[in-house]
Amino acid sequence: MNYNTIILNKIGAISTIIINRPKKLNALNKETIEELHDAFKEADSDKDTKVIIITGSGEKAFVAGADISEFSDFNASEGKMLAAKGQEQLFDFVENLSTPVIAAVNGFALGGGLELAMACHFRVASSNAKLGLPEVSLGLIPGYGGTQRLPQLVGKGRALEMIMTAGMIDAAKALNYGLVNHVVDQSELLPFCESIANKITQNSSVAIAAAINAVNANYKTCVNGFEVEIDGFGASFGTADFKEGTTAFLEKRKAEFPGN
Incomplete structure (x- = not known):
């Protein structure tokens, strides 16, 4: 399948999905969410794929958030539909895949980007990663599962502090919080994730x-x-x-x- 906003590569038993909108810091728009759904479905349906890794193109961002220009004029019912469809199509879909999904968080993972990383089965961050849910600074709340998954991972108090301050935490704090499993240098991020993936592929x-x-x-x-x-x-x-x-x-x- 051909994609416009992502790249899907497969080497051996590992499929890697790269969100490829570097000029937009890999922000999620409608097309990207739809293509991510299709790519995850394609990789999960491939009996030879044992692990999926998802990352962002370039060194600046995993996903720097949602593309605000697409919904800045939405009304309440349209906003509700946006969240419901997005959760079903991508975020809940990823969480419930039978194939393990590793998020290789390179750079910024903000808003929908952090929500996508949290929907994955676990996360590895580059040392320059910055993570946060800034939605309240826009008059919103997280709508792609952030209010649910973040407390599960870091606890209620830390989650509420991150959400209410709309601030970012660095990779070291994310590791301390349990939001990510490992932190490695940017150059080591994909090789490290692939080394974990290779261990997974040896099992049933x-x-x-x-x-x-x-x-x-x-x-x-x-x-x-x-x-x-x-x-x-x-x-x-x-x-x-x-x-x-x-x-x-x-x-x-x-x-x-x-x-x-």
């Missing part, structure tokens, strides 16, 4: 998908995460990956998971 993609589903269940209302875990654990015993994994362990060899 079926089991990983079930683990993602079980972990996410803990954050859903009216869902018992423990029951989801129990169901997923039991279902694992009926997979070819379980048979291969246990057989390889007993035979003291490296497992070659079939992915089913």
Whole structure:
């Protein structure tokens, strides 16, 4: 598939999505959100892709926010529809993908950019990264899941401080808060993410998908995460990956998971 605002590359079992609007600091507009949805869907549907990495083009920004010019004249109902459609089309979609998604946060991750990074399964930041949710400085609140995912990651107090001050935190503070898993130099960001991805690819993609589903269940209302875990654990015993994994362990060899 051809894209205008993103680049989708695949090397081995790793697909990398690059948001490619450097003149706009990779800001999210309607077209970019739609293309990201399609790219994630394409990569997730590829049985040979075991991990997806998402990053921004250049060294200045992962995503510096949403393209404000597209919604500055919206009314209340249009604003509500914008948030609802965006969450369904991209942010919730990414969070619930069965393929692991790593956000390689290079530079600014603000507003919708931080919300996209938080929707990924975990985050690695470059040492020059700046992260924040500045929406209240525009008379808005975060609309792509920021008020929900940020407290889950850093706690209620820190989340409210970040949201209410509309300020940015640097990579070191993001690491201290638990907002990112690792901080590395800019030049090492993608190689480091790829090294983690390569470790992931050695494991059962079926089991990983079930683990993602079980972990996410803990954050859903009216869902018992423990029951989801129990169901997923039991279902694992009926997979070819379980048979291969246990057989390889007993035979003291490296497992070659079939992915089913």
